[in-house]
Each structure stands twice: as structure tokens, then as C-alpha cells.
Amino acid sequence: MKSFIDHLSTTDKDKRDFFLKWIELQLNAHLQTAIQLPLLRHKLAEQSNKEEKNMKEIAELDQALLDSSLVLEHYMREMGLIYEFSLQSRDTADEISRLPGLAAEMLLDGYPLELLDGDASNIPERWVTDVLMELHKKVGEKSRLLVLTVLGVQSSGKSTLLNTMFGVQFPVSSGRCTRGAYMLFLRVSEDIQRDLNCDFILLIDTEGLKSPHLEQLEDSYEHDNQLATFVIGLSDVTIINVSMENSTEMKDILQIATHAFLRMKEIGKKPVCHFVHQNVGGVSAHAKTKADRKHFLDQLNEMTQIAAEMEKQPAIKAFTDVLDYDMEKNNWNIPGLWHGTPPMAPVNTGYSVAVAGLKRQGKETNTMRCHKSQSF
Structure with a gap:
């Protein structure tokens, strides 16, 4: 995460865009070549196409498929968790305080931001609020x-x-x-x-x-x-x-x-x-x-x-x-x-x-x- 945040913090927008596109391609390539993922997809398709569906097994395969995936949204979620946890401490480092600004720049570049964590049913209210306030400033209000x-x-x-x-x-x-x-x-x-x-x-x-x-x-x-x-x-x-x-x-x-x-x-x-x-x-x-x-x-x-x-x-x-x-x-x-x-x-x-x-x-x-x- 430290390396990820350091690459986002670069002032060179072209380098940041290149890094984000590169990590997306690498993660997608990893998912497509992993042995477990195609097997889980095949099993899920078989269960979904059966006339008498086993909903419990479908749910288990769906969760296993979820647990096997790693995408850019997980890194963004972790940034939000780091920020919210750090706010509980009185001394917040400058590196942490600039995280909402980095996320705001990604939003302006067309990357989606998680509003509701579907795995934990959690809304990172302070993180989302501060990201939107930074975005408000960056667009001239x-x-x-x-x-x-x-x-x-x-x-x-x-x-x-x-x-x-x-x-x-x-x-x-x-x-x-x-x-x-x-x-x-x-x-x-x-x-x-x-x-x-x-x-x-x-x-x-x-x-x-x-x-x-x-x-x-x-x-x-x-x-x-x-x-x-x-x-x-x-x-x-x-x-x-x-x-x-x-x-x-x-x-x-x-x-x-x-x-x-x-x-x-x-x-x-x-x-x-x-x-x-x-x-x-x-x-x-x-x-x-x-x-x-x-x-x-x-x-x-x-x-x-x-x-x-x-x-x-x-x-x-x-x-x-x-x-x-x-x-x-x-x-x-x-x-x-x-x-x-x-x-x-x-x-x-x-x-x-x-x-x-x-x-x-x-x-x-x-x-x-x-x-x-x-x-x-």
C-alpha cells in the first residue's frame, strides 16, 4: 500500500495514469491466468444452469469467486480504511492527510470510488465526505x-x-x-x-x-x-x-x-x-x-x-x-x-x-x- 500511495502521489499526471493502467492490466492478467478462477466460473455456470438449483452451493461458489479476485477497487478501499483509522489518532501524518486529495484526482480522471463496502456493509462516511470536499475545491466550487x-x-x-x-x-x-x-x-x-x-x-x-x-x-x-x-x-x-x-x-x-x-x-x-x-x-x-x-x-x-x-x-x-x-x-x-x-x-x-x-x-x-x- 505504501508503494501504491507513493506512485499516486507523483506530480506527473502521465506517470500516474500509466501506473494505474499498468496495475489494472497486471491484475486482470493475473485473474485470467489463475487456475482457480476459471474452474470456479465453470462450476458456478454449471450450478446456475441446472433445473433444480442448489442455492447454498451457488452462494458458496459466488463467495469463493469473490475471495479469489483482486482488483484496483481493493486498493482504493484500503486507502479509505487507512485514512479513517488514522483519524482516530490525534497526530495524522501529512502522507495520510493527502489521501482524500489523491482519491479526488482519481475521480476526476474517471475512476470509480466505493461508496458502500458490499463485503462489510459499511459506509466510510468520513472518507467519502473528505474526498468529495477535496473534489469540491479542485473544481472551483x-x-x-x-x-x-x-x-x-x-x-x-x-x-x-x-x-x-x-x-x-x-x-x-x-x-x-x-x-x-x-x-x-x-x-x-x-x-x-x-x-x-x-x-x-x-x-x-x-x-x-x-x-x-x-x-x-x-x-x-x-x-x-x-x-x-x-x-x-x-x-x-x-x-x-x-x-x-x-x-x-x-x-x-x-x-x-x-x-x-x-x-x-x-x-x-x-x-x-x-x-x-x-x-x-x-x-x-x-x-x-x-x-x-x-x-x-x-x-x-x-x-x-x-x-x-x-x-x-x-x-x-x-x-x-x-x-x-x-x-x-x-x-x-x-x-x-x-x-x-x-x-x-x-x-x-x-x-x-x-x-x-x-x-x-x-x-x-x-x-x-x-x-x-x-x-x-
Whole structure:
């Protein structure tokens, strides 16, 4: 860690960028050539494809895969832990006090920063606060934000959706699914700052709901509810990624999201919400899916009533009582990313076209507008 911090501390930006890219390549090469990792992936794929899934074994393989991975985010997490622990001492060395500034520079360079430690369910509040304050200073205190987050089940393409929509590089093939929550900053060009009323777009990528490694726990639903409430509470725009065919699982995801929106209503916050239905065939036939959208709204209303009863808000009967929801404008059908089964399958260009349409429509209808008071 001392060597890692020393390389980040260099005043030569080109050297720092070279070092970060080099260590990423080295870690990825190590993961791809390790004997254990491909074997674990193969076993996990076999268990996931079985008709009668052994959820306990899937969870164990998922954890083993996690423990075998080492990526740049682990080094950044360790920096935050070193900083928070050092603050407990009265005498903080200059080397430690400059860590938030180094992390802020990495954020400006397009590297994601961990907002929620998914392994320990810990929010390094002081570390994140000080990093954002350093970032606030580095951008000349021009820090109006539009916060966008995406929620959905594990391995449903949430990171890929954000990568395609904004041209970023959330990890999607590092040998593990996203754990916790990560934030990434995008600077808004001057020509559209006035339209969006913000200087930065902050993207939050989250771990999947209904995760196999938590499914065996009795309070797994509570973890998912807390995660959804946490990220939706930070967000101006929320994308609910729906890609499963299992109606029971879809209802669970909708209920989790509805709980979070109900809690936001209690404090007077009403984020914009879009539902993205992935792997849908015949996307161009939008009119033909009107009955499906009506059925989806009925499911939303049903889940809203259940969530309202649990939250002791009997006056709320429909999803439109919670959010400004338009059945036509807030539902998006997106085809699958691949034509067939990877890795030999070609990429479906219709995926990018549909995602670009979602992004464009959100801008044109002024739904992606940040709050004037929202800043670092």
C-alpha cells in the first residue's frame, strides 16, 4: 500500500495514469491466468444452469469467486480504511492527510470510488465526505450534481447499461459481480450545463438485489430494502433494470423499489424513475406492448399497496400516488446485448440504439434535471 500511495502521489499526471493502467492490466492478467478462477466460473455456470438449483452451493461458489479476485477497487478501499483509522489518532501524518486529495484526482480522471463496502456493509462516511470536499475545491466550487443510479437483480446488465449510456468503464468482467455501491463522476460540457442545470453527473452502480450469497440469510430482504433506500435517497433519477422472466422475482424487485420510493415521499423527495425491460424482442413494435405495460402498472399498484400497508400508509393505493409515473414515457424495452450465447456471439447493435434513445428522451423531456441545492 505504501508503494501504491507513493506512485499516486507523483506530480506527473502521465506517470500516474500509466501506473494505474499498468496495475489494472497486471491484475486482470493475473485473474485470467489463475487456475482457480476459471474452474470456479465453470462450476458456478454449471450450478446456475441446472433445473433444480442448489442455492447454498451457488452462494458458496459466488463467495469463493469473490475471495479469489483482486482488483484496483481493493486498493482504493484500503486507502479509505487507512485514512479513517488514522483519524482516530490525534497526530495524522501529512502522507495520510493527502489521501482524500489523491482519491479526488482519481475521480476526476474517471475512476470509480466505493461508496458502500458490499463485503462489510459499511459506509466510510468520513472518507467519502473528505474526498468529495477535496473534489469540491479542485473544481472551483462548481459542484451542482445530477445523481443517477440503476437498480436490479444480480447479473442483469446494470453496469453494462451505464457503460453503454455514458461511455464509462464500470467493471463488468473482473471475475466478480458488483458488490456494494460505486460512484463515478462525469463532467458536463458547457453547452448543455444550462439545460441540465448541473456541472457533473454522478453515476451510482450498485450490487444486484436478490443476490445468491445473501438469499440464505433470514434478513436478506432487509439488506435489499436498505440498499435500495440508500441509493434512491441519494438519486435524482433511478433506473429500475428489469430483465428476469420469473414473475415472482420481478414482483420482489418492484416491492423493494416501492418501499424505497414510499420512504422518499415521507421526506418530500420525489426522484424520477424509469423502468428498463431488457432482453425484449420486437422492440420496435412499441404499440403492441401496450397491454404488457398496463399489466406492469397493475403489478406496480399491487406492490405499492403491499408496501404501503407495511409502511403504515393506508391512504396510498396506487404507484402514481408515490411518483409521477407515465405508462408510456417511463417504460423502455431494450433488446439483449448479444445475438446468441457469448463468448462467440456477435454484439447486437440494437442494444446501443435503444439505450441512446432512453438517454436522449430523458434529456428532451427534462426529466434528468438536478436539484439546484444538490452539491458536494
